Amino acid sequence: MRACCLWLALWTLVPAGVVLAETETVKFRISAGDLDRRESPVRIPLGRLFPSASRVTISGLENRSLAGQVVAPSPGEVNPPPCWLVFVLPELASGESRELSAEINTDATSPEPGYRWVEIDRGQTELRFGDRPVLRYMHPKLDESTSEKRGETYKPYHHVFDPQGKMLLTKGPGGLFPHHRGLFFGFNRISYGEGRVADTWHCNKGEYQSHEGFEHVETGPVLGRHVCRIAWHGQDGQVFAEELRELSAWKTSGGVLLEMATHLTSRAGRVRLDGDPQHAGFQFRASQHVPDKTAAQTYYVRPDGRGEPGKFRNWPENRDHVNLPWHALAFVVEDQRFTACFLDRPQNPKEARFSERDYGRFGSYFEFELNDDRPLDLRYGFWLQPGEMTVAEVAGRAAEFVTPVTVTLSK
Numbered sequence: 361m362r363a364c365c366l367w368l369a370l371w372t373l374v375p376a377g378v379v380l381a382e383t384e385t386v387k388f389r390i391s392a393g394d395l396d397r398r399e400s401p402v403r404i405p406l407g408r409l410f411p412s413a414s415r416v417t418i419s420g421l422e423n424r425s426l427a428g429q430v431v432a433p434s435p436g437e438v439n440p441p442p443c444w445l446v447f448v449l450p451e452l453a454s455g456e457s458r459e460l461s462a463e464i465n466t467d468a469t470s471p472e473p474g475y476r477w478v479e480i481d482r483g484q485t486e487l488r489f490g491d492r493p494v495l496r497y498m499h500p501k502l503d504e505s506t507s508e509k510r511g512e513t514y515k516p517y518h519h520v521f522d523p524q525g526k527m528l529l530t531k532g533p534g535g536l537f538p539h540h541r542g543l544f545f546g547f548n549r550i551s552y553g554e555g556r557v558a559d560t561w562h563c564n565k566g567e568y569q570s571h572e573g574f575e576h577v578e579t580g581p582v583l584g585r586h587v588c589r590i591a592w593h594g595q596d597g598q599v600f601a602e603e604l605r606e607l608s609a610w611k612t613s614g615g616v617l618l619e620m621a622t623h624l625t626s627r628a629g630r631v632r633l634d635g636d637p638q639h640a641g642f643q644f645r646a647s648q649h650v651p652d653k654t655a656a657q658t659y660y661v662r663p664d665g666r667g668e669p670g671k672f673r674n675w676p677e678n679r680d681h682v683n684l685p686w687h688a689l690a691f692v693v694e695d696q697r698f699t700a701c702f703l704d705r706p707q708n709p710k711e712a713r714f715s716e717r718d719y720g721r722f723g724s725y726f727e728f729e730l731n732d733d734r735p736l737d738l739r740y741g742f743w744l745q746p747g748e749m750t751v752a753e754v755a756g757r758a759a760e761f762v763t764p765v766t767v768t769l770s771k
Contacts, residue, residue: 382467384410386445387770389459390452395759397452399612402765404462405441406430411466412578418447420460426450427472428462429582435575435604435623436737446582448611449765459770475584475609477577483513487584487609492525494584494609494616498532498542499571514563516571516590517542518607520644520744522698523615528647529693529700529744531720535648539563539639540721543742545605545622547725548639552631558594561639566595575604583610592624600628601730615745619761622738626730633728633736637675637715642740644700646691646720654692655718661688661699661754675713682711684724686758690748691720699749703741703761 388404416428428447433440445462452458473490480486483500486493496519503509512533519530519542530542539562546569548561558567572589585608592601606621620642635641650658660667663684667673673681688701702723704712709726716722728736741761743754 382465384464384466386462386464387459388462389457389768389770390449391457391766391768392452392454393763393766394454395756395763396454397449397760397765399614399617400449400452400760400765401610401617402447402449402767404445404767404769406443406445407441409442410445410464412443412580415465415472416445416447417463417465418460419463420458421450427474427581428464429474429578429580430464431578431580431583431585432576434606434621434739435587436621436735448582452765472581474581474611475579477579477584477586483571485586487586488525489584489609489611493521494525495520495607495618496528497586497588497607499588502568502570511538514568515541515544515546515560516569516588517544519543520616520618522693522696523744523746527694529698531645531648536651536719537721540643540645543607543618543620543642543644545603545620545642546640547633547635549634549636550600550631551634552594552600552626552628556594556600556628558592558600559639560592561635566593566597568593569603581611583608585609594628601626601631615743618742618744620738620740620742622736624730624736626732626735629731631730633726633730635725637713637723637725638717638721641712641723641725642702642738643715643721643723644689644702644742646689646700647693649693650691651719655720657692657697658718658720659690660716660722661690661749661751663751663755665751670718672716672718674715674717681714684712684714685762686754687714687716687722687724688749688754689716689720689722696746697748698744698746699754701741701743701749701754701757703743703758705739705741705762708738708740709736 418426485497487495499516500513546560548559550558575587578585587606590603604623608619610617712724714724
């Protein structure tokens with residue numbers, strides 16, 4: 361993990377070790393390509409390090425300015441720049457381009473309002489935009505005093521709030537299938553070493569995932585992000601893999617836009633990741649309210665059309681339920697319908713095998729083999745909004761994620 365953290369070490373040194381002009385201007389051109397852009401994340405590579413507290417103003421969009429933010433590269437990025445300048449583009453029609461500029465003030469004396477991380481309890485860290493909660497990271501220390509306590513603490517995960525921040529839309533411990541909770545990543549069929557096996561999904565035979573600290577935390581007007589160090593423990597309690605798990609939330613008005621990145625490295629030589637579509641990979645589990653009261657109203661939206669309540673697809677029963685560019689769950693909590701969209705990338709491992717259930721759990725998994733020289737790097741998108749979405753609307757979100765706005769720096 362030391363090599364992976366070089367960029368974090370450099371990033372940490374920026375405020376103390378780099379002297380820059382108080383204001384610097386970066387000019388660039390953005391192009392929409394073949395997509396109509398709406399609230400689209402934009403990333404601009406910067407050729408030098410800038411302090412993370414820099415105040416950034418984007419100009420050139422029809423008499424309005426936008427807030428920008430300087431952020432570090434994500435874990436596992438290939439040949440990343442020293443840092444990125446990010447902002448959210450309100451709209452840009454297909455085929456159009458704009459000449460913009462970013463003024464970076466490196467001598468900002470006070471942080472801009474926006475996202476902030478708040479420790480609300482031991483082992484619970486919440487991301488808020490102002491006072492509105494967006495995410496809650498659950499990372500308790502393993503407690504083996506009772507089987508019930510162990511079940512509550514054997515893996516970290518993220519809760520997701522509704523876009524107004526009024527209620528949690530994801531499930532924690534207990535309820536139907538207690539091993540499913542929130543946004544989570546793991547595998548139930550892992551093999552390594554001389555005949556060793558592990559299940560970091562159910563964690564019933566001594567396995568567990570442990571939060572080992574925050575590698576990096578970012579706040580600002582555009583996004584809130586953290587990179588968590590998570591250790592994967594086998595049945596003997598020893599660490600066989602280490603993960604940098606990143607969750608980012610972007611400032612959008614129509615819903616919650618999240619990105620998850622993970623960089624998983626072996627600490628035990630060859631480690632084979634495998635599982636089944638219900639208990640492996642990246643998954644979302646809706647609130648316990650869904651199985652208790654509204655499961656009959658659950659349906660899924662797929663690239664080939666909208667499904668009907670009571671009709672669900674799962675690999676391997678449905679052999680063609682694989683390698684979907686996106687997948688969406690429509691569910692009801694407290695008499696309000698929401699749509700949650702899982703956005704995959706062609707670069708993520710394939711064959712990606714998908715699963716869907718009426719109680720509001722969906723996602724996909726794949727097979728992969730780690731070794732000392734081969735880490736696993738993933739990036740997924742996730743969009744959640746009130747109401748229903750059409751096939752075209754979800755497909756548009758997926759296209760935005762996979763094919764971002766083109767950026768050309770001006771000389």
